[in-house]
Amino acid sequence: MACPNRSLPGIDPIRSAMLTVALLSSAISALPACNDPDAGTNDEDEDDDVSEGPDDGSTPSDRVRCEDKMVLDLGFVEGDPSTGIVTNASVDGGFASTIDATAGGLVNAASNPWIYMRFTDSGLQTVAIDDFEALNSTDWHIAAKRYEVRLNSGTGGPGAVTGAPLDGFSFEEVTEAPSDVTLVEESFYTDDCVLIDDGAGLGDPRYLLTPWWSYPGCVATTRLPFLIRPPEGDPLKFVVESYYGEDQTRCNEEGVMGTEPAQFLWRWTFLP
Amino acid sequence: MSTRVRAPQRGLRRYHHTRSELLLVGMGWLVAARSASAAPRPTEGGAYAFAAEDTVANWDVPSGAVRIHFSTDGPNRVRPIDDDSDGIPDDVIEAGETLLAALALYDELGFRALPVEETETLGGSTAVDVYLIDFGGSGDGHYGQDDCARAPCSGFLVIENDFLEGSYPTASEGIRTVVSHEAFHGVQSAYADLPVWVAEGTAVWAERIFDPSLGDFANQCDGYLADTGRTLYQPPSGPVAPFAYGTALWWDFLATRHDPSIIERLLIAIEAQGTEPRPELALSPLLEAEGDTLEDAWTTFVRWNLATGPRYGGAETHAFGRALMGIEATAEGPSVELDTRVFPLAASYFRLEHPGGPLWLAANADVVGLQFSLHALAPGATDGVVANPRATWAVTGAGRWPIVEEDAIPAGAYWIAATYPAVAEVAKQVRLCIGSAVVAEQCDVGDDGVELDEGASASDDDDGGCRVHGRSNDRIGLLVGAVVVVTARRRRRRVRVGIPRTSP
Numbered sequence: 128m129a130c131p132n133r134s135l136p137g138i139d140p141i142r143s144a145m146l147t148v149a150l151l152s153s154a155i156s157a158l159p160a161c162n163d164p165d166a167g168t169n170d171e172d173e174d175d176d177v178s179e180g181p182d183d184g185s186t187p188s189d190r191v192r193c194e195d196k197m198v199l200d201l202g203f204v205e206g207d208p209s210t211g212i213v214t215n216a217s218v219d220g221g222f223a224s225t226i227d228a229t230a231g232g233l234v235n236a237a238s239n240p241w242i243y244m245r246f247t248d249s250g251l252q253t254v255a256i257d258d259f260e261a262l263n264s265t266d267w268h269i270a271a272k273r274y275e276v277r278l279n280s281g282t283g284g285p286g287a288v289t290g291a292p293l294d295g296f297s298f299e300e301v302t303e304a305p306s307d308v309t310l311v312e313e314s315f316y317t318d319d320c321v322l323i324d325d326g327a328g329l330g331d332p333r334y335l336l337t338p339w340w341s342y343p344g345c346v347a348t349t350r351l352p353f354l355i356r357p358p359e360g361d362p363l364k365f366v367v368e369s370y371y372g373e374d375q376t377r378c379n380e381e382g383v384m385g386t387e388p389a390q391f392l393w394r395w396t397f398l399p
Numbered sequence: 400m401s402t403r404v405r406a407p408q409r410g411l412r413r414y415h416h417t418r419s420e421l422l423l424v425g426m427g428w429l430v431a432a433r434s435a436s437a438a439p440r441p442t443e444g445g446a447y448a449f450a451a452e453d454t455v456a457n458w459d460v461p462s463g464a465v466r467i468h469f470s471t472d473g474p475n476r477v478r479p480i481d482d483d484s485d486g487i488p489d490d491v492i493e494a495g496e497t498l499l500a501a502l503a504l505y506d507e508l509g510f511r512a513l514p515v516e517e518t519e520t521l522g523g524s525t526a527v528d529v530y531l532i533d534f535g536g537s538g539d540g541h542y543g544q545d546d547c548a549r550a551p552c553s554g555f556l557v558i559e560n561d562f563l564e565g566s567y568p569t570a571s572e573g574i575r576t577v578v579s580h581e582a583f584h585g586v587q588s589a590y591a592d593l594p595v596w597v598a599e600g601t602a603v604w605a606e607r608i609f610d611p612s613l614g615d616f617a618n619q620c621d622g623y624l625a626d627t628g629r630t631l632y633q634p635p636s637g638p639v640a641p642f643a644y645g646t647a648l649w650w651d652f653l654a655t656r657h658d659p660s661i662i663e664r665l666l667i668a669i670e671a672q673g674t675e676p677r678p679e680l681a682l683s684p685l686l687e688a689e690g691d692t693l694e695d696a697w698t699t700f701v702r703w704n705l706a707t708g709p710r711y712g713g714a715e716t717h718a719f720g721r722a723l724m725g726i727e728a729t730a731e732g733p734s735v736e737l738d739t740r741v742f743p744l745a746a747s748y749f750r751l752e753h754p755g756g757p758l759w760l761a762a763n764a765d766v767v768g769l770q771f772s773l774h775a776l777a778p779g780a781t782d783g784v785v786a787n788p789r790a791t792w793a794v795t796g797a798g799r800w801p802i803v804e805e806d807a808i809p810a811g812a813y814w815i816a817a818t819y820p821a822v823a824e825v826a827k828q829v830r831l832c833i834g835s836a837v838v839a840e841q842c843d844v845g846d847d848g849v850e851l852d853e854g855a856s857a858s859d860d861d862d863g864g865c866r867v868h869g870r871s872n873d874r875i876g877l878l879v880g881a882v883v884v885v886t887a888r889r890r891r892r893r894v895r896v897g898i899p900r901t902s903p
Contacts, residue, residue, distance in 0.1 A: 195740065195742070195824075195825045195826040196633075198740065198826070199629060199630055199633040199635070199742070200633070200635070200636055201636070202635045202636075202637075233638070236637070237626065237635055237637075237642075273637070275637075320824070322636075324636070329636055329637055329638055330595070330634075330636040330637075331636045331637060332636065
């Protein structure tokens, strides 16, 4: 079922596993999604918010630079879109979104696509496109695969989604878009299409959102908030709350690996 | 510095990863990668270290050239097996003797020596230090560098302590595999800091040179065959790169086609490239010095790879081809229509269920440089053992061409190997159609497309189209034609299966 942009917030039930995130569990309220009378009642509805694309007049920019390199470096896969599920819960005027970015698991990730999504008034919606379609699509704002997260702009895609880290702030402290922050596009290739890696030693691109994680022996969340501006709407604040479905807090505090990796929990809120 | 990640194995020797183990594999590599600058020895801490509870001892090989550090009690203890009752665990001795033998072989093949330290500061002697540590399932070997007082830096090996995880048929095979692999990383360090696809690929190749009976080599090569549409020199980013390890298949092919010493000349050529080497640019000069060309070598490699695994036995291929997994079909059906991206030094394989009759190719872009081959299967077979190429093609332009010049290809299943045997910065994007004349006619090839003319001969067109090099089929008196397809960087392809027709 398509669930296009809506003026009322729509919420899918958050999965029980995610309720273990104590930080959020008490703040979650469930609301039906997309005016579907059956929505929000079982897991089968969790991925119903599939966007067929916006009608916002946005058009792809010129061909994405370094496409061929990106296809190989980012492991693009043509075929079916990601089957990853996205759920949304309203939290403090924004959303807590869970994203299944497992891509078939660590070993199978090379043969599974990224999951593409867009921020809407009714929550984070999946965009049912494959990696190659994403090269020509402005429908999506953000994409994820395992621990990699990229925006649709610059070298990351044909869109105009910009962003910037909000150093020195906590997610909660940000109540409006700071005026002194320069928003930029993704830029993980040089002019000569040489990959700019993140310095972690694995050859991964330096995405704009890469600072969401650190590695003290597991994938820890830095809780660094980001400002993200989709081209057609208000900016939003964004933070990666957890990467592991379980035991993120222990990872952050003790460096012990959690379980259910790539089961993201993102918090984000449109800003005035 | 390099950490060796195990390859899942197949058949009876399959390594049964659990989810948590797989996570550890990936993240263990990350730990190593991120600690590259520090490179602490296991006696000092770091990702792979002795625990406080370990009782650590060491043993030197008689020559004193190698020192094995091991634990006799504690979480990193080695297996207490001591069949010769000499007081030293047998695995410790085997690790030391294996390292000596591997280094001697590499020396014999002309490689530079593994750099060793000049002082006794690290490890207590000037010997090459080997530490036997429990990797906990996150890998099984590691070569680190920590003495850069002079160039090249010297380092140390870390090897799994007991190989109890079942990755190898025996602990002995694990020791011989991993020690020979990590030792070659040490040899590499005497030349240059190599990109991962060369570093791991040649280290896996070294395992085979050291002991052809080691099963890890074939298992790792499967990592390449699973992703042949990827450019050889563009492994994916991320913590698990079986593709990079699997490029051993290419290095072994070159060493077989020429001589193992070609790998040493490769390392010298890479060293000459400086601090940011691009080994792929060294390939052509390297091969031309041997009287070979990259185009010929790569195209042959692609065809050898087709005849592996279930398709082994009827065509020239790797000596160990039967033990390989085999390639995966990029697309299959009675016709193929693809909007595709052709990557350099990559290959795609198409299985065509040809109903009989002429075969045509249509392409909407200039795909100069692509090479193709047609391989027959046994009569009546839909897959299985393939034959040597019955025809090969090079495409030199856009348009539509009947590949079959005279009569039709007999009905049956065929494999087509397609490749772009060159080093290039960008891929070629093309719409490609293969099938009947109707398929070709309906294929949108834009303004470059020529009018369909069954009477046209591809081989008559020296200025464009296809150059067909087929062989006559004396037995049935038919010329065997071929289809032309292109390689694409796709996993699950949208393939349109056309209705087989033999005339427009």
